Amino acid sequence: MGTAKAQIDISASADDVWKVIGDFGGLGSWMPGIDSCRVEGDDRILEMMGMTITERLVAKDDAARAITYTIADGAPVESHEATITVTSSGEASHVTWDVDAKPDEMADLMGTIYQQALEALKSHVEG
DSSP states (O other): OEEEEEEEEESSOHHHHHHHHTOGGGGGGTSTTOSEEEEETTEEEEEETTEEEEEEEEEEETTTTEEEEEEEESSSOSEEEEEEEEEEETTEEEEEEEEEEESHHHHHHHHHHHHHHHHHHHHHHHO
């Protein structure tokens, strides 16, 4: 299984960043390339690049500011699990997006996509 990590520092409190990240259905408001995003139970259905991808919420820990999800359907992966974590860094915050995926090369691709998404998140939060 391949692994990748995207990370970024954001000039906003960890609580403010978590309000955005912790909203499982809010991904479409800040991540580039998403045409639509809706939540049905524990599933987040994304329409993007002509595909429909279903992601399933695995765990959400508000106290630790961490959310874990998996791709359940619609993407060319055998397995996938990603965790986004927001930590306090003084008056700012540090965000990591860790992914384990199979096939291995998908982890590298997702790491690149997630890094671009974190840069968009930074712009969204910082204004």
